[in-house]
Amino acid sequence: xxxxxxxxxxxxxxxxxxxxxxxxxxxxxxxxxxxxxxxxxxxxxxxxxxxxxxxxxxxxxxxxxxxxxxxxxxxxxxxxxxxxxxxxxxxxxxxxxxxxxxxxxxxxxxxxxxxxxxxxxxxxxxxxxxxxxxxxxxxxxxxxxxxxxxxxxxxxxxxxxxxxxxxxxxxxxxxxxxxxxxxxxxxxxxxxxxxxxxxxxxxxxxxxxxxxxxxxxxxxxxxxxxxxxxxxxxxxxxxxxxxxxxxxxxxxxxxxxxxxxxxxxxxxxxxxxxxxxxxxxxxxxxxxxxxxxxxxxxxxxxxxxxxxxxxxxxxxxxxxxxxxxxxxxxxxxxxxxxxxxxxxxxxxxxx
Ligand SMILES: Nc1ncnc2c1ncn2[C@@H]1O[C@H](COP(=O)(O)OP(=O)(O)OP(=O)(O)O)[C@@H](O)[C@H]1O
Ligand SMILES: [Mg+2]
Numbered sequence: 147x148x149x150x151x152x153x154x155x156x157x158x159x160x161x162x163x164x165x166x167x168x169x170x171x172x173x174x175x176x177x178x179x180x181x182x183x184x185x186x187x188x189x190x191x192x193x194x195x196x197x198x199x200x201x202x203x204x205x206x207x208x209x210x211x212x213x214x215x216x217x218x219x220x221x222x223x224x225x226x227x228x229x230x231x232x233x234x235x236x237x238x239x240x241x242x243x244x245x246x247x248x249x250x251x252x253x254x255x256x257x258x259x260x261x262x263x264x265x266x267x268x269x270x271x272x273x274x275x276x277x278x279x280x281x282x283x284x285x286x287x288x289x290x291x292x293x294x295x296x297x298x299x300x301x302x303x304x305x306x307x308x309x310x311x312x313x314x315x316x317x318x319x320x321x322x323x324x325x326x327x328x329x330x331x332x333x334x335x336x337x338x339x340x341x342x343x344x345x346x347x348x349x350x351x352x353x354x355x356x357x358x359x360x361x362x363x364x365x366x367x368x369x370x371x372x373x374x375x376x377x378x379x380x381x382x383x384x385x386x387x388x389x390x391x392x393x394x395x396x397x398x399x400x401x402x403x404x405x406x407x408x409x410x411x412x413x414x415x416x417x418x419x420x421x422x423x424x425x426x427x428x429x430x431x432x433x434x435x436x437x438x439x440x441x442x443x444x445x446x447x448x449x450x451x452x453x454x455x456x457x458x459x460x461x462x463x464x465x466x467x468x469x470x471x472x473x474x475x476x477x478x479x480x481x482x483x484x485x486x487x488x489x490x491x492x493x494x495x496x497x
Contacts, residue, residue, distance in 0.1 A: 150493075154219040154305055155180075156312075156486030157206070157296070161191035162337035162360070162434070164205045165483035168215070169462045176462035178487075181473050181480060182209045188375060191338070194225025195288075199295055206299035219305035219486035220296060224339055224355040226288035227308055228254055230281045231350070236270060242279070254283040261285055268349040280350060282308075305489050309334050310343040310353050312485025313432055313456070319488060320460035321430075323348060328427040332456070333410060333445070334481065335435035337361045340406065342413045344426075352417045356409050360435040363402045370398050382438075400440055407444035414449055425451075432456035432481035458484040 156167040168180040184205040190198040210216060230253050237245065242265070250263050261283040268278040289306055296303040313334045324330045329346045337360045344352040360382075368378035371392060381395045414426065428451055431442055436455045446453040458481040464473045473480070 151491035153487055154217055154489045154491060155215060156483040157218045157301070158221045158483040158486060159196070159202055160336050162186060164202065164209060165480055166209045167480055167483040167487040169487040177465045178459065178462040178468065178473070179465050181464070181468065181476065183476065183479070184209050194223035196291065196295065202295055203299045206296065206301060210299065210301065216300060217302045217304055217491060218296060219307060219489040220292055220303050221312065221482050221486060222284060222289060222292060222306045222308060224309060224341060226285045228256070228283045229308070229310070229353050230254070231268065231352070232279050232281055233276050234279055236272065236275050236277050242267070250281060250283060253281060256283060256285065260287065262289065269347065304491065305486070307486055307489065309341045309482050312482045314343055314345065314350065315488050316458045316461055316481055316485040317430060317456060320458065324427070329423055329425065331414065331426055331429040333429060333431045335359050335406070335431065335433040335441070337434065340410065342410060344417050346421070346423055351421060354413045356413065358406050358409060359433070362406070363399055363438070366402050367395060367398050370394065399438065403438060403441045403444050406441060407448055410445060411448040427451060429453040430456040432458065432478050434479040436478035437475070456481055461488065
């Protein structure tokens with residue numbers, strides 16, 4: 147995608163917090179000029195739906211207090227979007243534009259009047275007369291609700307993107323495009339949702355959402371120790387500095403981590419069994435739950451390939467004026483907002 151103009155401000159409204167990143171590009175160099183994180187109260191977002199819109203608007207207003215630039219890229223929850231990779235006969239771009247609605251009808255289980263459809267050619271397989279196309283369908287109502295919230299907070303949303311694609315953008319800019327023979331797995335684990343995106347032969351080859359994340363760890367600590375959510379969250383982070391973490395906590399974390407790593411591995415096994423690809427090269431994990439070291443170890447043990455945390459600040463290092471404390475330890479949580487902040491005011495599609 148060719149792009150021009152200034153970078154948009156990335157606004158990632160997650161179920162546990164809102165993250166904001168602003169990148170400035172000049173002379174081919176990028177700097178992270180601003181990073182903000184505003185925690186949201188529990189139950190603000192339930193099953194991907196923003197229930198407490200007042201809390202979100204208030205958070206956005208705080209994060210954008212006295213900010214002149216208000217043109218933003220937003221993240222849509224995976225709950226309101228379906229991504230499918232489909233195979234179609236080779237055709238030109240204009241033929242595809244005409245065909246795509248018909249194809250979408252076969253593959254998308256929503257009423258087409260209620261969704262925005264987008265598509266991108268991933269690969270042309272000339273010898274087989276086929277091409278792989280990525281089909282994305284987003285529920286109009288959910289996207290409108292999301293953009294209206296931003297407008298209520300006096301923001302100007304111009305782009306809406308998804309976790310899987312924003313993290314892919316960060317990965318490609320930070321670590322470079324994978325070699326044609328490499329298969330790279332990007333796993334984003336937030337509070338309520340995990341997304342797996344497998345890149346093979348240079349493009350997305352498989353994506354899957356798993357309805358599990360850091361909340362499950364917190365809830366399990368809360369349940370097994372009969373304590374409040376706040377206490378459980380503090381114990382998960384290694385204690386709140388006031389007392390000793392009960393010795394059961396690491397064991398509870400590991401129970402949930404095993405379950406989560408097992409679900410992720412089932413997606414990887416499915417990909418390996420159905421794609422014809424014989425092995426994976428490396429795995430990068432992002433999202434706040436990537437801070438749980440035992441999760442990375444559990445994935446590595448199962449996948450038997452190197453697993454590391456995605457360092458999103460490699461795409462734009464924090465500016466010297468930015469307080470280092472605001473970004474310290476946030477390299478995993480900021481990934482989506484960072485990917486959104488890479489988007490530009492004007493973009494042209496090259497394919
Ligand atoms: N140091 C840490 N140790 C353990 N867990 C952490 C740490 N830092 C963040 N988390 C967890 O990461 C999760 C938040 O991650 P993130 O900000 O990526 O989620 P989100 O975007 O709000 O949620 P989602 O996208 O799933 O709706 C929370 O469950 C939080 O407890
Ligand atoms: Mg998130």
